[in-house]
Each structure stands twice: as C-alpha cells, then as structure tokens.
Amino acid sequence: MALYSDKVMDHFQHPRNVGKMDDADGIGEVGNAKCGDIMRMYIKVDPETQVITDVKFNTFGCGSAIATSSMATELIKGKPISEALQLSNKAVVEALDGLPAQKIHCSVLAEEAVRAAVKDYYDKNGIPYGDELLACDGHCETCGHDHE
C-alpha cells in the first residue's frame, strides 16, 4: 500500500524491540482502546549512568502506531534518559521518512509513551521531575506539550 513509506512498512512488518519486559524499571502506557491506539513502553535503566539499556513495547493500533512505537524504541535504546526525553514526535516522523497527516498523532503517542515510561521510572525511584513529564492520556485537549 502506498499509504505508508517503505520505512514505516518495514517497522510495521518487522517491529524492533517488540514484546513484554518482566523486570522493567519503568513502564509507560498512553492512549486508550476506545480511540483505537494504546502504546505501552518498558525501559530498563542503568542506575549509575542513567542510560536506557533496554526497551520494549506493546502496541494496540494501526500500522503507523506500531511503526512509530518501534522507531521510538530504536531512537532511545542505549541513550541517557536526558537524551530520550528530548525525543520529539517530529524526530520519529522524520526517521520514518514521513507519515500521512492523519497519522501524526501516532508519533505523538510514541513520544508520550517514552515520557510516561521515564516518569514511571522516576516515580518508582523517588527522582523529582517537572511538569513536563505529566503523562499523556492520548487526548490532545489535556496535553500541555508542544508537538509538531
């Protein structure tokens, strides 16, 4: 189908880092089933270096929801948390060679899933954080973040 770029189709058909993580240090879930997209992201963090050593995802959603989840995990794996938090939905879209306009919200969910996982990690470890990490519930009207 020409709806998606080859890169999107590759990540959709061969998703990277898909699956559950039983010993995750942080788990973030965004979106809701009623709207048709849920992303759950698991991260493993090295407490010394604050580097995300492993990441997995589970996604319920369309082709681009799965592809953006997959791409987001690739973009943050092995990166320090500080860097992962800089991941924008725009970067995910660019890395996938673009998304159709009506699918941009999938990239937003991917960005928010990363933030939600980090927030969960911070909560579990008593690490303070600012308002920018308030989790996304997938509803644009309750979102305080700037997205492209």
Add this chain to the structure above:
Amino acid sequence: MNVYADNAATTAVSKTAVEAMVPCFQEIYGNPSSLHSPGQRAAEKLAEAREIFARNLNAEPREITFTSGGSEADNQALRSAAALGARKGKKHIISTKFEHHAILHTLEALEKEGFTVTLLNIPPDGIVTAEAVKAAIRPDTCLVSVMFANNEIGTIQPIPEIGEVCKEAGVLFHTDAVQAAGHLPIDVKAMHIDMLSLSAHKFHGPKGVGVLYARRGIALENVIYGGAQERGKRAGTENIPGICGSAAAFDEACRNMEENAVYLTPLRDKLIAGLTAIPHSILNGDPVRRLPGNVNLCFEGIEGESLLLLLDAKGIAASSGSACTSGSLDPSHVLLALGRPHEVAHGSLRLSFSEYNKPEEIDYILAVLPGIVQYLRDMSPVWDELEKGQRPHLI
C-alpha cells in the same frame, strides 16, 4: 496466493460488460441527443440498456434514470421525496442508523433545511423490522428509506414487509439496493418499492454508473441541472459505454443470481465457522439472512488497519470498519449501531466475495488469518490486559 476479498467495495468488470462497452468507444460514439444516425444508434443502445434494467427489476423503462452512481441516485431519491412531502406539509423522514453515508449525509442536509429525521435503531441481528418502521410513521411522514442489504455486515432487510407497511400508510418507500442489486432478487412491484438506487460496479459493471428507479408518477427533483437528458431529470451527456456495460453486467448477474448464491453461500458459511472458532471473535450480523458473499467479524484486542496491512502483505485484500480506515476518529457507524463497543469495533474485518473467488482462496484465508490475529494480539497491551483479567472480555 492473491485473494481479492473486497467485492463489497467494488468488483472486477466482467468480460460480458467489457464486450458490451468496447463498441461504444469507437463505433457507437454518437451523442444520443443528436438527430443524425450515429446519434440515433447510441440512443438505441441507451434504450436497450434501460429496458434491461427495467426488465430485471420488474419496472417500466421510463421509470429508470441513469446517474453517476449509487450516491447520486440516493441523493436524488431523498431530495425528490422530500420535495414532494414538503409540498403537502409533510417533512418527516424515517431511515436507519446503519445506512450508507450517501443517505445519512443527505438526511443531515435535509435536516438543516427544516426536515425532521428519525433514524431507527439496529437490533443485534442487524435486521430492522417492519414493525419498527410502522411504529415510527407519523401523520407528517413523507418518506421511509431503508437499505436492501447493509454494505458492511451484509444483513438483508425485510424489504417486502417494509414496503407493505409504507403502502398501507401512504408513505413513499425508497431502498438503497447498492449491495443487493444483482445479488438478491428484486421486484419493485411485488415489494412495493417506490424508489430504488443501485450501482453498477458492485455487480461486475463499470464504475461511474448508477440507476435510480422511481415509480411512475413520482416527480424527480434535479440534482444536476442542464440539458434534457433522462427526461430532463438528470442533465449531462449519457455515459453510453458505462451504461451499456452496466446493463450487460446486470443482466448477467440476474441470470446467474441463483447459481452464484448457491456457490457462495457454503464458502461464506465455511469461512464464518472457521473464523468464529478464533477465541473472542464474533460475527457481525445475522448468520443466515445476509448477502451470500459477506463475512464480517470483530476480533477482540486488535485493531483493523494493522490486520488489513498484514493480510495485504499475504496477498489478501479486505476491509475494516476501524477508525483508522474510516478516516475519522470513530470506528464504523454500522458496527456502533449494531451495539459493538468502540474498542471491539476497531478490530473489525470485512471479507466480501463474488463468484470470481475460488474455494481454495477461502482455505488460504483460513490458513493465514488466525496466525495474524494471534501475532497482533501478542503485540497488543489490550490483549495482555484481557488475558490477565485486568480488562473484561467484551466478546
């Protein structure tokens, strides 16, 4: 293997239809409105095509109007009935919640123009009853429009009974027969149908041709103004190649209707039996009173678009009522009207067949689909929660 299982969206044009069309491009290319011989040859073709549609619907040729498709026919039917009603001070229209958007959006436009619309609820089996129609009729009702068969779930509506109710009440009855024409027997007189819309590309005819049947005596309102074509009720030079191809396709479909149904019904039932064996899947619509080529299911815990893409990668062309494929945030209005919750409706799949499909294609779908559903469920956090009991199974 490549399987085209989206015949409710559109069909391949039949050889018979192509053969009827080809001479109309370079031999019989005159304008039917022209007085000269080439024009009159085209006019004869047009008359033959009209006669074929009339004969197969048990209508008169003059009751047949050619349009650009089912949507235009639906628009014209509703607007005509509404105008007739308004003249008598009757501005109430009855239809159903699971009509095609060509009906629903026209009704929305009529509401803005001062009409009142009652949309009947859809029972769990996907079949509206004549009693429900009767109960909704008011003194100011001018039109009842109920589709012959639903385009997504394939359920067949009790058209003769609804026609009877409308006739008794003196209310015009329109049916959108886009999915039924060429697949189910239609007799406009016996079924008390006042107006009917159909579309040629759903029965192996070309795209861009529709028919509006309107019983003699029902004055049509123009949707397209201009020349005097179609007794002045639909302007524009007639699409002669398309109309001739459509008539040939309709004649063929009606001739082979019973044979096609006998061929498709067991294939449909085999597929339904095999796919409903997948845990937490459910058939949408009545298992028996449905189009011979329609299978529509929901699979819990997965989303339809990703299912379609994976099926496409395996060579299977299907469709879904998920939000991602509907172009809006909501999943199919048909599945919601049927009572499916949003999260279940997102995981819908429609497989629709014609006599061109082969039995081994059904076997191939049965071999491939359960694995794809399982793969997507394994990836789905929703399925994870369902299986852990953190979220109740809805189907």
